[in-house]
Amino acid sequence: MKLSLVVPCYNEAENVLAFQEAVLEAFAGCGYDYEIVFVDDGSKDATLHNLKKLYKAQACPVKVVSFSRNFGKEAGIYAGMTHASGEYISLIDADLQQRPEIVRDMVKILDEKPDIDVVAAYQDRRGEGKLLSFFKKCFYKIINKLSNVTLHADASDFRTFRRSVAQSMLEMTEWHRFSKGIFSWVGYSAEYIPYTACARKAGTSKWSFGKLANYAIDGIIGFSTRPLRIATYLGGLTAFAALIYMIVVVLQKLIVGIDVAGYATIIVLILLLGSMQLFAIGIIGEYVGRTFEQSKNRPIYIAKEVLLPEDKE
Numbered sequence: 001m002k003l004s005l006v007v008p009c010y011n012e013a014e015n016v017l018a019f020q021e022a023v024l025e026a027f028a029g030c031g032y033d034y035e036i037v038f039v040d041d042g043s044k045d046a047t048l049h050n051l052k053k054l055y056k057a058q059a060c061p062v063k064v065v066s067f068s069r070n071f072g073k074e075a076g077i078y079a080g081m082t083h084a085s086g087e088y089i090s091l092i093d094a095d096l097q098q099r100p101e102i103v104r105d106m107v108k109i110l111d112e113k114p115d116i117d118v119v120a121a122y123q124d125r126r127g128e129g130k131l132l133s134f135f136k137k138c139f140y141k142i143i144n145k146l147s148n149v150t151l152h153a154d155a156s157d158f159r160t161f162r163r164s165v166a167q168s169m170l171e172m173t174e175w176h177r178f179s180k181g182i183f184s185w186v187g188y189s190a191e192y193i194p195y196t197a198c199a200r201k202a203g204t205s206k207w208s209f210g211k212l213a214n215y216a217i218d219g220i221i222g223f224s225t226r227p228l229r230i231a232t233y234l235g236g237l238t239a240f241a242a243l244i245y246m247i248v249v250v251l252q253k254l255i256v257g258i259d260v261a262g263y264a265t266i267i268v269l270i271l272l273l274g275s276m277q278l279f280a281i282g283i284i285g286e287y288v289g290r291t292f293e294q295s296k297n298r299p300i301y302i303a304k305e306v307l308l309p310e311d312k313e
């Protein structure tokens, strides 16, 4: 098997059939074997039903992994890679925003350049709002500064890579998965190619602003302990300021005496210090929480059903 297309699907009933059509069309006469590994991420619509249809038909080798509930796209990618048997593995969305034709180009690059291990597509033109663009830009600036991984600002999960890369990614069994960071962390040499994301074929995007914000925090916390250092610095800074102010107050008392006032100062200080403490506890909490989650050693996903072509009678 030359290529495995790993496709996480969550409520994509209207897209999966068209997706396979597009793949068959794009890879017609490519001259190598390929398979599609669909992961049904606990969809609530007819996605699994439609995937089973594709599995029965086997128009090309089709595998279906069906989760017991929604575990998220990252878990879907992990499960898909686990069951992929291709020499190359490609991550692609089910909504046809990422054209399968591009995967063919990616395969060609991997074939032609043996020292390239990953071909990643980045969006050359984003059809999203200015505000979101701005936040995304900020996020990449922050994470590239704070963490020891470097992320390409517009790169997506849309990638094709060699089996060894997938193996390395599977060895990273962390529970809070942030695949862009994982890709950067495992290393290997990548080539970036531009692509234009098409409009979603059907259905809606599963990403809300809140979800994206959480994902961004996961990314930063998952690949850097520098935020903890922020708390340390903040504490040091306030301790220093407090010391100075203490000396000022003592001198004031000794030299001129203090009349009881300073209500505003006290309120401001209480609020300021209180919020700084909560902020620092929050940061620590993020790390403690993740340590807790990871220490339970729960599986990244639970597959209710795995359909492989060889099991089909």
Ligand code: UDP
Binding pocket: 007, 008, 009, 010, 011, 012, 041, 070, 071, 072, 073, 076, 092, 093, 094, 095, 097, 204, 205, 206, 207
């Ligand atoms: N997806 C998934 N599990 C989820 C959310 C999304 O498997 O919990 C899949 C979804 O079906 C799609 C891909 O991840 O194939 C990308 O999702 P979406 O199109 O909503 O994201 P966007 O393209 O808007 O970034």
Ligand code: MG
Binding pocket: 093, 095, 097, 200, 205
């Ligand atoms: Mg999409």
